[in-house]
Amino acid sequence: xxxxxxxxxxxxxxxxxxxxxxxxxxxxxxxxxxxxxxxxxxxxxxxxxxxxxxxxxxxxxxxxxxxxxxxxxxxxxxxxxxxxxxxxxxxxxxxxxxxxxxxxxxxxxxxxxxxxxxxxxxxxxxxxxxxxxxxxxxxxxxxxxxxxxxxxx
Numbered sequence: 001x002x003x004x005x006x007x008x009x010x011x012x013x014x015x016x017x018x019x020x021x022x023x024x025x026x027x028x029x030x031x032x033x034x035x036x037x038x039x040x041x042x043x044x045x046x047x048x049x050x051x052x053x054x055x056x057x058x059x060x061x062x063x064x065x066x067x068x069x070x071x072x073x074x075x076x077x078x079x080x081x082x083x084x085x086x087x088x089x090x091x092x093x094x095x096x097x098x099x100x101x102x103x104x105x106x107x108x109x110x111x112x113x114x115x116x117x118x119x120x121x122x123x124x125x126x127x128x129x130x131x132x133x134x135x136x137x138x139x140x141x142x143x144x145x146x147x148x149x150x151x152x153x
Contacts, residue, residue, distance in 0.1 A: 001145050001146055001148070001149025001152075002145065003031050003032050003034065003035050003038075003145060004035050005149065006032065006035075006041075006145055006148060006149060006152075007032060007035040007037055007038050007040075007041055007042075008037075009149070009152045009153075010040075010041035010090075010091075010152070011037060011040050011041055013152065015041065015090035015091065015152075016041050016042070016043045016088075016089040016090045016091070017032070017041055017042060017043065017089050017090065017091040017092070017093065017148065018042075018043040018044050018045055018046075018083040018084060018086075018087030018088075018089035018091070018092055018093070019045040019046070019083050019092070019093040019094070019095070019144070020045065020046040020048055020054075020057070020058040020079035020080065020082050020083035020092070020093070020094045020095075021045060021046070021047055021048065021079075021093075021094075021095050022048055022049055022054065022070060022079070022095060022096040022097070023095060023096060023097045023098065023099045023112065023136075023137060023140060024095050024137050024140050024141055024144075025047050025049055025137075026045060026047045027137055027138075027140075027141050028045065028093060028095065028141050028144055028145075029042060029044070029045035031141055031145075043087040043088060043089040044087045044089075045083065045087070046058050046079075046082070046083055046086065046087075048060075048079065051065055051070045054070060054075065054078075054079065054096075057082070057086070058078070058079050058082030058083065058086065058094070059078065059081070059082040059085070059086070060075055060078040060079060060082065061078060064078070069104075069105040069107070070096055070104075070105070071096050071097055071098055071104060071105065071107045071111060071113065072096070072113065073113045073115075073124045073126055074124075075094075075096050075113065075115075076094045076095065076096050076113035076114055076115030076124045077094065077115040077117065077122055077123075077124050078094065078115070079092075079093075079094025079095065079096060079115055080092040080093055080094035080115035080116050080117035080122070080124075081094070081115075081117040081122065082094070083117075084117045084118070090118060090119065091116065091117070091118040091148060091151075092115075092116070092117040092118070093114065093115065093116060093144045093147075093148060094113075094114070094115035094116075094117070095112065095113070095114050095115070095140055095141075095144055096112070096113050097110075097111055097112030097113060097127075097136070097140060098110065098111050098112075098136075099133045099136045099137050099140075100132070100133050100136060101132075101133060109136065110127075110128055110129040110130050110131070110136055111126075111127070111128060111129075112126070112127040112128075112129055112136070112139075112140045112143065113125070113126050113127075114127065114140065114143050114144045114147055116144075116147050116148060116151065118151060121151055123147070125143060125147050127139070127140070127143055
């Protein structure tokens with residue numbers, strides 16, 4: 001689902017969204033904000049690029065990060081929950097991954113986890129993306145919008 005469709009659907013449903021973003025560094029929120037009327041549905045976001053900020057700002061379990069690193073499906077789910085709770089949104093998105101060009105903590109570039117938390121829903125989607133850094137980040141945003149869109153239709 002494209003940003004414009006998400007904004008229209010969320011508006012019609014009277015629902016809101018927030019994001020906790022690592023590899024996308026605010027691109028989810030910035031993309032939604034390009035749509036006129038986004039202020040009705042976009043609550044805000046957390047840019048948690050540094051690992052410790054995932055805990056401090058988004059509430060990700062420090063033990064999980066110590067054991068598995070920042071690029072892990074459970075981290076994405078906790079980021080989504082954290083965004084939802086801390087921003088008071090109906091839906092929370094959480095994105096973590098490796099945009100490249102180099103691996104991070106032994107995780108290959110293009111490995112991305114997208115979490116979603118909402119009413120009765122907590123899920124994660126793991127992606128293996130290819131392309132350069134910008135393309136991986138763009139496709140990560142698209143995947144987040146698609147995941148949310150699936151739960152709105």
